[in-house]
Amino acid sequence: MATQAQVITCKVSLVIEEVEVAPPQAGEVRVKVLFTALCHTDAYTWSGKDPEGLFPCILGHEAAGIVESVGEGVTEVQPGDHVIPCYQAECKECKFCKSGKTNLCGKVRLATGVGVMLNDRQSRFSINGKPIYHFMGTSTFSQYTVVHDVSVAKIDPKAPLDKVCLLGCGVPTGLGAVWNTAKVEPGSIVAVFGLGTVGLAVAEGAKAAGASRIIGIDIDSKKFDRAKSFGVTEFINPKDHEKPIQQVIVDLTDGGVDYSFECIGNVSVMRAALECCHKGWGTSVIVGVAASGQEISTRPFQLVTGRVWKGTAFGGFKSRSQVPWLVDKYMKKEIKVDEYVTHNMTLADINKAFDLMHDGGCLRVVLDMHI
Ligand SMILES: NC(=O)C1=CN([C@@H]2O[C@H](COP(=O)(O)OP(=O)(O)OC[C@H]3O[C@@H](n4cnc5c(N)ncnc54)[C@H](O)[C@@H]3O)[C@@H](O)[C@H]2O)C=CC1
Numbered sequence: 001m002a003t004q005a006q007v008i009t010c011k012v013s014l015v016i017e018e019v020e021v022a023p024p025q026a027g028e029v030r031v032k033v034l035f036t037a038l039c040h041t042d043a044y045t046w047s048g049k050d051p052e053g054l055f056p057c058i059l060g061h062e063a064a065g066i067v068e069s070v071g072e073g074v075t076e077v078q079p080g081d082h083v084i085p086c087y088q089a090e091c092k093e094c095k096f097c098k099s100g101k102t103n104l105c106g107k108v109r110l111a112t113g114v115g116v117m118l119n120d121r122q123s124r125f126s127i128n129g130k131p132i133y134h135f136m137g138t139s140t141f142s143q144y145t146v147v148h149d150v151s152v153a154k155i156d157p158k159a160p161l162d163k164v165c166l167l168g169c170g171v172p173t174g175l176g177a178v179w180n181t182a183k184v185e186p187g188s189i190v191a192v193f194g195l196g197t198v199g200l201a202v203a204e205g206a207k208a209a210g211a212s213r214i215i216g217i218d219i220d221s222k223k224f225d226r227a228k229s230f231g232v233t234e235f236i237n238p239k240d241h242e243k244p245i246q247q248v249i250v251d252l253t254d255g256g257v258d259y260s261f262e263c264i265g266n267v268s269v270m271r272a273a274l275e276c277c278h279k280g281w282g283t284s285v286i287v288g289v290a291a292s293g294q295e296i297s298t299r300p301f302q303l304v305t306g307r308v309w310k311g312t313a314f315g316g317f318k319s320r321s322q323v324p325w326l327v328d329k330y331m332k333k334e335i336k337v338d339e340y341v342t343h344n345m346t347l348a349d350i351n352k353a354f355d356l357m358h359d360g361g362c363l364r365v366v367l368d369m370h371i
């Protein structure tokens with residue numbers, strides 16, 4: 001087909017470049033990133049569908065490392081501390097942090113949303129004097145990064161960083177969606193849409209909360225075997241049914257589930273997840289990130305008749321306070337982490353790692369940043 005004068009769609013790679021990383025300013029921390037995992041939100045922003053996506057930038061937000069140096073006034077971490085960068089900050093002082101109602105923090109969010117540091121609204125990354133933007137306040141696809149001190153959690157130095165890096169995003173999001181956002185009670189019937197890392201962590205959290213049935217829904221039936229070991233008790237592939245998936249679930253559960261979780265980022269599935277909830281009390285939690293311009297819809301009658309629609313960011317966990325607690329739970333073998341790591345690679349292979357994310361067998365790829 002002739003392509004002259006046409007827009008061409010083609011593949012591009014992330015590039016590995018020498019970057020200058022400026023010293024941390026007041027209230028900032030420079031971290032040597034040792035291990036980072038890839039999350040689908042990195043792929044989402046890279047795809048251009050994130051309205052906050054700003055390029056050129058350094059992606060990455062699920063990582064662990066060691067503090068290299070700190071700026072003036074930083075008291076809670078020092079060089080040598082083992083840390084997890086937290087894309088969801090916790091300053092403990094702002095209106096959000098003090099509300100007792102949310103884990104969202106307002107202190108640095110406006111700056112991180114436009115790829116800069118709060119102090120001087122500049123980036124600490126540059127190439128030949130030209131700025132490279134930060135991403136989610138973390139930018140962990142760099143061997144060194146600079147984060148705000150409110151965006152870094154100090155953790156047990158005995159914790160294996162090649163595993164606990166996952167506690168920077170996907171696993172806490174799923175667990176917390178169940179424990180903090182939905183507050184699932186023992187005996188509940190739960191539906192999980194999407195059986196990737198986030199959905200499996202929802203299943204793990206629901207099992208720990210004492211759910212009686214955990215129904216996993218995915219269009220890839222290969223996901224089902226593995227999901228059993230995370231707590232899923234029943235499986236449905238929407239492709240095997242002619243009826244809308246919400247009707248299939250309502251029929252299977254005597255009127256609907258107590259809690260549902262959308263862990264895909266698909267607005268049609270978000271609707272199905274709400275509508276498969278039980279009349280009068282069923283609660284649906286949106287976890288997946290949908291692309292710019294997408295909107296959710298349902299008949300208002302669904303809410304009038306008692307269903308509740310919620311969303312969650314980082315599973316409602318307060319990052320600096322609770323990430324160290326999650327690390328401790330992992331060290332005591334109370335939560336899984338190793339089981340979500342399906343591949344280990346190096347920074348040089350980051351493009352292959354992104355390709356692997358489309359492979360049904362892949363949950364999390366962990367990159368060793370210094371080989
Ligand atoms: N709210 C938050 O704080 C966070 C949100 N996320 C978002 O959560 C979502 C899930 O992340 P991962 O588990 O890493 O993704 P993933 O891509 O590994 O898992 C998604 C799963 O959904 C399945 N799926 C796709 N379309 C489907 C459909 N129409 N019906 C049923 N199943 C379908 C896929 O086969 C896959 O198993 C992403 O959108 C990610 O950006 C991730 C971390 C934090």
Ligand SMILES: N[C@@H](CCC(=O)N[C@@H](CSC=O)C(=O)NCC(=O)O)C(=O)O
Binds near residue numbers: 104109169290
């Ligand atoms: N910039 C995106 C926002 C995407 C989003 O919702 N991010 C989640 C975390 S996804 C992690 O992998 C989140 O916590 N949001 C709250 C926040 O403060 O960003 C967009 O605009 O679509």
Ligand SMILES: [Zn+2]
Binds near residue numbers: 039042061
């Ligand atoms: Zn993420």
Ligand SMILES: [Zn+2]
Binds near residue numbers: 089090094098104
């Ligand atoms: Zn705050």
